[in-house]
Amino acid sequence: MELEQSAALDAESKIADAPGDHKAELRLWLRLLATNSLIETEIRRRLRERFDVTLPRFDLMAQLERKPHGMTLGELSQRMMVTNGNVTGLVDRLLAEEVISRKQHKSDRRSHIVSLTEKGRRQFARMAKEHKDWIAAMFGELTQSECVALTKMLGKLKTSVRIAVTQS
Amino acid sequence: MELEQSAALDAESKIADAPGDHKAELRLWLRLLATNSLIETEIRRRLRERFDVTLPRFDLMAQLERKPHGMTLGELSQRMMVTNGNVTGLVDRLLAEEVISRKQHKSDRRSHIVSLTEKGRRQFARMAKEHKDWIAAMFGELTQSECVALTKMLGKLKTSVRIAVTQS
């Protein structure tokens, strides 16, 4: 309905710029979702097949790997963009596998610091090496500069989303 | 491996093209993951808040909305990129809400056709309208042509991934 109006007003822009349509945005969102899902499913499959590990556990270990002194559960949940309760469960399972350790925070008795054990560091190193190659192979059709450009544009999208989410 | 060659040949590109590094690809993957997660979390939150519905249910209804004659569970699971068992469960819950119906396939007695009920169509229409505006607002900082360009690049990435996944 609105489509007809704008087409009448602005013959140049045609359907593409039609207000209230938002086809391009929806299309982008569906594409983003599908692409992400495709990669994620494959990574999950390989992590399980090769290392009998899940993506969330791999993610958590990846976070810890960057902080040799460990981090609190709250910090982890922030960085992983998941709830505290989720982290509690993941930490429990990784503790059982002895790839991480948990100790009381020195000054704040509510808080705990988790970090990779030696076993965890070794295990993660092995996984990260292959993981890196999987991504490289999957992204192989893109040139270096295409990767950089795409990263940049996604950065802009991310900023756009953040603005909208914060405002609402 | 081919990368090494090219790095040797092209001294200008230096670290950026360092072989076995793959920083740009990893960075892109993390950015993709984070962006997707940000949007998805917000959409889930709003769907729940406004319509007391989950994203998977919304997705399933969106698939059916495009096929007035309905589709089989297998077709659904393919389009949604999830397992058959997952669809079975979702369909059960949506049946209970009476927004979809299920009937035997005419010629293949293993198969079932599900489609939106009138109630389901009405409900989905309401949700889709708002959903579209949420996406439009979240993507608002991007111009129309940026959306199109980003969609195109993600298409290339998707193709790249498909090639790698199919080969392996």
Place this chain on the structure above:
DNA sequence: GAAAAATAGTTTAGGCTTAAAGTAATTTCA
């Protein structure tokens, strides 16, 4: 046409995830 293979869907066990409510410790501030 009957055995074998493939297909459509369901069930099961287990992990992931969330929101909401709960516990314990710390901080704020009146």
Place this chain on the structure above:
DNA sequence: TGAAATTACTTTAAGCCTAAACTATTTTTC
């Protein structure tokens, strides 16, 4: 200082999701 608010984390209930094993039916193959 001590009550109120906040913070860090855990628990719980319910839904999502998967792989693997299963049932029922259809298709293939000999």
